[in-house]
Amino acid sequence: ILNVEQSPQSLHVQEGDSTNFTCSFPSSNFYALHWYRWETAKSPEALFVMTLNGDEKKKGRISATLNTKEGYSYLYIKGSQPEDSATYLCASEEGDTDKLIFGTGTRLQVFP
Amino acid sequence: DAGITQSPRHKVTETGTPVTLRCHQTENHRYMYWYRQDPGHGLRLIHYSYGVKDTDKGEVSDGYSVSRSKTEDFLLTLESATSSQTSVYFCAISERGEAKTQYFGPGTRLLVL
Numbered sequence: 763i764l765n766v767e768q769s770p771q772s773l774h775v776q777e778g779d780s781t782n783f784t785c786s787f788p789s790s791n792f793y794a795l796h797w798y799r800w801e802t803a804k805s806p807e808a809l810f811v812m813t814l815n816g817d818e819k820k821k822g823r824i825s826a827t828l829n830t831k832e833g834y835s836y837l838y839i840k841g842s843q844p845e846d847s848a849t850y851l852c853a854s855e856e857g858d859t860d861k862l863i864f865g866t867g868t869r870l871q872v873f874p
Numbered sequence: 875d876a877g878i879t880q881s882p883r884h885k886v887t888e889t890g891t892p893v894t895l896r897c898h899q900t901e902n903h904r905y906m907y908w909y910r911q912d913p914g915h916g917l918r919l920i921h922y923s924y925g926v927k928d929t930d931k932g933e934v935s936d937g938y939s940v941s942r943s944k945t946e947d948f949l950l951t952l953e954s955a956t957s958s959q960t961s962v963y964f965c966a967i968s969e970r971g972e973a974k975t976q977y978f979g980p981g982t983r984l985l986v987l
Contacts (some may be wrong), residue, residue, distance in 0.1 A: 777920060794974065796911075796975070796976070804980075805964065805978035805981060806917070806964075806976075806978045806982055807978075807979070807980060808975045808976065811974070811975055851917070853917075854953065855974070858903055858969075860920070860922065860974065861919055861922060861932065862976065863914060863933075864909075864916045864917040864918070866914065866915065866916040867916055
């Protein structure tokens with residue numbers, strides 16, 4: 763069983779601040795890394811899927827990078843807004859197994 | 875939004891009672907998953923299916939069974955519910971052509987007394 767770890771566990775920032783979170787995963791037999799956004803009382807929603815070392819993905823003010831050799835991914839939010847408040851989950855797939863192992867998430871709260 | 879529904883959305887039951895949760899999709903996706911979500915553990919995979927009648931265990935499968943007789947339905951059964959199975963259960967679907975992005979249902983809150 764993979765051990766996927768996320769840090770920090772929680773983060774409180776002011777509106778307009780930029781922030782970033784880390785996801786670390788075992789680099790051996792890596793296949794894909796997923797990021798999800800999970801708002802309270804809703805279901806997780808997919809943000810990005812990354813497979814190649816050096817991959818960078820962007821959606822609006824949110825971007826992510828991937829380093830498969832050292833086993834980490836960063837998620838960046840530029841100019842955080844209150845509507846960015848959510849838990850951000852990463853999940854790693856080992857080999858082509860169709861199964862994701864999720865980290866416990868980083869809970870972001872953005873204050874106006 | 876992906877067409878995924880879960881039923882029931884909320885359930886209270888007693889220890890020792892059998893419980894079945896249903897996940898229904900209208901997307902014709904091949905893969906379906908059951909997760910449980912508990913504080914401090916994030917999402918943990920219980921069972922998954924890669925086709926009709928094709929299922930496999932996840933990391934927390936003890937005490938659970940699944941069945942998939944049709945593409946659109948994936949059932950999760952707790953044969954004899956225990957208090958440790960009190961949780962929020964999420965169903966998800968995916969398809970290989972979409973880089974295996976998983977789309978999640980609304981969740982089912984289960985309380986075992």
